[in-house]
Amino acid sequence: MAQTIPCPICGKPVAFDDPDMPFCSDRCRLIDLGNWASEKYVISTPAGPNDLEEIPETQPQESPKDRVQ
Numbered sequence: 001m002a003q004t005i006p007c008p009i010c011g012k013p014v015a016f017d018d019p020d021m022p023f024c025s026d027r028c029r030l031i032d033l034g035n036w037a038s039e040k041y042v043i044s045t046p047a048g049p050n051d052l053e054e055i056p057e058t059q060p061q062e063s064p065k066d067r068v069q
Helices: 026-037
Strands: 004-006 013-015
Touching: none
Parallel strands: none
Antiparallel strands: 004 013
16 A cells, blocks of 8 residues: 555645656645645745855856847
């Protein structure tokens, strides 16, 4: 018997080899996506400047509007 975990949306058991894992269906996956998009879920602690790796500065790329014709 395959090991299962509960779907985070509806609680149905989901096998580890299920293509929709960790959700039981595409419907539950879309409900979860909608929850993130509507900001129902939030990250509890914002990242501080010391939590992020340094990002190398890059020069802005020239846009077509910046070109002189």
